[in-house]
Amino acid sequence: MVVSSLALAYVWLGCRCESLGRELKVLEQRQSELKKHYDTEAFKWARKKSPRNIERTLERRRITMVWPHRTRVVRLLEDDLNGGLSGDAAADVHKYARLDRVTGHE
Amino acid sequence: MSERGLLRRAVVCTIVLTAAMLGLGFRLAFLHLAPHEEALRGVRRTSSVSRKLLAGRGRILDRRGGDNILALNLPAHHVCADPSTICRNGSVRETAAALAALLDLPVDGIAVRLNRPERKCEFLSRYADAETVEAIRAADLAGIEFRPAVLRHYPHDSFLCHVLGFVNHGSVGSAGVEQYMDRYLAGSSGIVETRVNALRQELYARRDTHIPALEGADVHLTIDQNVQYMVEKALDAAMEEHSAKAAWAIVQHVKTGAILAMASRPGYDPNEFRFSTEKSRLNRTIGCVYEPGSTMKAVVFAAALNECTVTPETVIDCENGAWPHAGKILHDFHSYGELTVADGIKKSSNIMSAKIALGLGNRRFYGYLCAFGFGSRLGVDLPGEESGILHPVRSWSNISCSRLAIGQGVAVTALQMLGAFCAIANDGFLMRPYVVHRVVDRNGTVLLERAPEVLSRPIDGETAEIMRHLLRRVTEEGGTGRRACVEGYEVAGKTGTAQKAIGGVYSSEAHVASFVGFLPARNPEIGVIVVVDEPQPLHTGGVVAGPVFKRIAGETVRCLDIPPAPKGTLARR
Numbered sequence: 001m002v003v004s005s006l007a008l009a010y011v012w013l014g015c016r017c018e019s020l021g022r023e024l025k026v027l028e029q030r031q032s033e034l035k036k037h038y039d040t041e042a043f044k045w046a047r048k049k050s051p052r053n054i055e056r057t058l059e060r061r062r063i064t065m066v067w068p069h070r071t072r073v074v075r076l077l078e079d080d081l082n083g084g085l086s087g088d089a090a091a092d093v094h095k096y097a098r099l100d101r102v103t104g105h106e
Numbered sequence: 107m108s109e110r111g112l113l114r115r116a117v118v119c120t121i122v123l124t125a126a127m128l129g130l131g132f133r134l135a136f137l138h139l140a141p142h143e144e145a146l147r148g149v150r151r152t153s154s155v156s157r158k159l160l161a162g163r164g165r166i167l168d169r170r171g172g173d174n175i176l177a178l179n180l181p182a183h184h185v186c187a188d189p190s191t192i193c194r195n196g197s198v199r200e201t202a203a204a205l206a207a208l209l210d211l212p213v214d215g216i217a218v219r220l221n222r223p224e225r226k227c228e229f230l231s232r233y234a235d236a237e238t239v240e241a242i243r244a245a246d247l248a249g250i251e252f253r254p255a256v257l258r259h260y261p262h263d264s265f266l267c268h269v270l271g272f273v274n275h276g277s278v279g280s281a282g283v284e285q286y287m288d289r290y291l292a293g294s295s296g297i298v299e300t301r302v303n304a305l306r307q308e309l310y311a312r313r314d315t316h317i318p319a320l321e322g323a324d325v326h327l328t329i330d331q332n333v334q335y336m337v338e339k340a341l342d343a344a345m346e347e348h349s350a351k352a353a354w355a356i357v358q359h360v361k362t363g364a365i366l367a368m369a370s371r372p373g374y375d376p377n378e379f380r381f382s383t384e385k386s387r388l389n390r391t392i393g394c395v396y397e398p399g400s401t402m403k404a405v406v407f408a409a410a411l412n413e414c415t416v417t418p419e420t421v422i423d424c425e426n427g428a429w430p431h432a433g434k435i436l437h438d439f440h441s442y443g444e445l446t447v448a449d450g451i452k453k454s455s456n457i458m459s460a461k462i463a464l465g466l467g468n469r470r471f472y473g474y475l476c477a478f479g480f481g482s483r484l485g486v487d488l489p490g491e492e493s494g495i496l497h498p499v500r501s502w503s504n505i506s507c508s509r510l511a512i513g514q515g516v517a518v519t520a521l522q523m524l525g526a527f528c529a530i531a532n533d534g535f536l537m538r539p540y541v542v543h544r545v546v547d548r549n550g551t552v553l554l555e556r557a558p559e560v561l562s563r564p565i566d567g568e569t570a571e572i573m574r575h576l577l578r579r580v581t582e583e584g585g586t587g588r589r590a591c592v593e594g595y596e597v598a599g600k601t602g603t604a605q606k607a608i609g610g611v612y613s614s615e616a617h618v619a620s621f622v623g624f625l626p627a628r629n630p631e632i633g634v635i636v637v638v639d640e641p642q643p644l645h646t647g648g649v650v651a652g653p654v655f656k657r658i659a660g661e662t663v664r665c666l667d668i669p670p671a672p673k674g675t676l677a678r679r
Contacts, residue, residue: 021310035162036181040236046175047261051335067664070594075669 154301154314161293163258164322166270166283168331169366169543175261176327177270177284177376182257183239185209185231191249193223201247205230208241233257258284264373266334268389269327269488269541272376281379281387283325283542285489290545290553293322323547328364328540328556333357336661337367341636344654345371348641354390355636355654356520357662360528360624362558363537365486366632366662392491395517396618396637399604399647400586402513403459405526407451408573409474410462412565418448418572422458429457432504436460436512452579454586454601456512463511471507472499477564478526479536480518484561486539494518513604514612520620524635527622530574531598531630533567535560574598578627589652590621592660595670598630599623599655601647606640616640621651625659631668634659 047053058065137145166177185205192201202217209216209231219228231238232255239252258273271282279288296319301312341353357367370390374382388394410416427441438456450458463471475481481496495517497506509515521539529536538559545554565573577598581591586601602620605612619641624633636651636658644650662668 017311018309021312025308025310039178039180042173042175043178043180043259043261045173046178049173050262050265051332052262052265067661 154299155306155308156297156299159296159298159317159319160256161295161319162256162321163273163277163293164291164545165324166291167324167326168329168334169327169364170331171326174331176266176329176331177258177260180257180259182233182235182255183252184229184255185234185239185242186251186253187220187228187230188249188251189220189222189225189228192220195248197248201249204245204247205242205250208238208245209234260376263377264375265338266329266369267373267376268370268387268391269329269368270376271489272379281490282389282488283327286487287325287542287545291322291325294320296320321548323545323553325545326543328359328366328543329368330366330665332665333662334367334369336665337658338369338371338373340654340657340661341369341371343657344636344638344641344650348638348644348650350638350642350650351640352390352394353636353638353654354394354520355634355658356391356524357658358524358528358539358633360531360630360633361537363525363528363539364543364558365539365541366666367658368541389488389490390637390639391520392486392488393519395492395494395519396620396639397516397604397607398513398518398523398620399602399618400454400456400459400513401523401527401600401602401620401622401647402516402518403451403454403511404530404573404577404600405474405478405480406459406463406466406471406511407447407576408478408530408565408569409471410447410466411572412474412569413466413470415465416447416462418446418576420447421445422447422450422461424450424455424457427457429460431460431464431508434505436508448576448579451576451600452582452585454580459511460508463507468499468502468507471510472496472502474564475510475516477536477562478529479522479561480516480526484521484525484539486521487542487556491521492519494522513602520635520637523620523622524633527599527624527635528630528633529564530570530577531624531633532570534563534565534570536562536564574627574630577623581623586646586648587621587623587652589648590623590655590659592625592656592663595625595659595663596627597623597625597659598627601652603645603647617645619645619647619650621647621655623655623659625663626668626670632659632662632666634662 163179165175168174168176187201187205192198198217198220202213202220205211205216206213211231216230219230222228234242242250242252258277260267260270260272267282269282271284272280273284274280277292279285279291284291296317297315298313299315301309301314303309337355337357341355344350345353352371354370355367356365358365368389368391370388372386374386379387411418416422421444423444424438424442426443427438429436436457440453442453442455445453445455445458447458447462466474475496481494483491483493485491497515506515525536525539538561540556542554543556544552546552577600578596579585580587580600581597582588587597587599590599590601591597599622602618602622604618604620605614606616606618607613608616618637618639620635620637622633622635624630634655636654638650638654641650
């Protein structure tokens, strides 16, 4: 009885291993397929958002985009963002605020 | 049959069967117990397979990383035919006609290749894309099969071609970053040794060896995709406008030496590198040397100011445009009498530059040229960098010093000249230029990160500041580079117009026009050089290269959000 149980358990475990192995193999193939798919999509996306493609798309839609004129750009000084410094300290930090800093301040 | 006969027959059968069973038993025991290496090897050979796992090549991305992919591997298929099957079916013409339409190949060519009954495999198209493969599958042609392959692809075609380089058919990087960073990009292949069942299907649970492939790492460049695109567009326009033979430009971050854009024209499509010419594959920014002409004067003036042999206020006689020296007459483009040093560089006086270089002396002048990086490679992380031509002092003639001072008798690369100007912009520190920012593997581990590296400091900070001031005047009214000024920004730079030496004499027809400078002049962020080879009919640096510089610099400061220097950071001298 014991020997039969052990034999059955052995056979069951063997089958289970084989089954898991097949499952892993399928998953490996799936992973490979997904990676290929991801690469293809990444390629398409990279191509779509390239400056040349954006420019062509704008032309196709008859949209003209230009940089804003210098006089229409308002730049905040670093000390404006700091709430204003006084005296010598203010003279030392006359620098334009970076774009990310301005956005963060908003 | 009698009973006795039956018995005899039963005994004989029993003996035979027993003998057979004994024989089989002995054979079985013999096979299992006796050492039969040869037999075992045969069994292993038929029941196990060894497979090489190919490593995917890493991607190349721009400085913003993320989705800005400049090179990547794509799954593709080779389309193969089995001519023996097709000939046996008698469908050569039909198959050839169908494939010709789908693969965009001549029918006759395909028919000839299919009409070879002795062959089992004929490659019809390599690296066919997914759509083509699907279309051929849908046509359901007998004797056509597909073999999976990996294609190295450059999504933007000729964009950034000279920096990226290309990969040959053996998947080995053969130019540009692909070649220089091949050891990181290539990765290393793995291996699987496993048992298979009677149907040759892999038994996953009985894998003997599994060494996974090490995927190639991603290389992040310092190149900005937007700036690069705009630089390439500007060069294309300049090539067309001036009917130039070639044109090249570099945009460099002054304080670090990071290259933001590097373009050379004519270019090529790395996806189709087989059809490109050697000339189109040449990265002229680092692989083409030229006589710099007047841009070299900035180096002469910087050296003299650093040695205190002159000051900006020193007045020098420019001999009314013609100065005999060492038996030769040196001319200025326009005639000048006495000029201050500050005006001399603004007007680009050859005679003043020559006199200043002579005042320095050959050895000191040569020392400065070397310290500014001329005559040796700067060590940019790209293959094919030229060192330029700078002869040692011992081989100089009587007029060498005066001619070197005006950019003749010396050959430089655009990268060297830009490096010298960026040194002036960077308080005298000459930085090593680089295009690879970092290398990151698929797990996100940084394998290599480039840090700014100082190569030398030819001039001190005070001299650099004076030079920035003097070079700023070149783009002001009355200067040779006023076409290079950018609205809202102060630009410092220098024009260069060099006659090309053809057949040992300077040509009056062929010129190299250039402009090199940096901005904002008081607090420099970027340096730009533009070189146009043999522009026609206009040929001066200020007229030809100046506007290209203006276009590139103007858009770059917008792209990178570089503000004009605020009033509070004005230099006071």
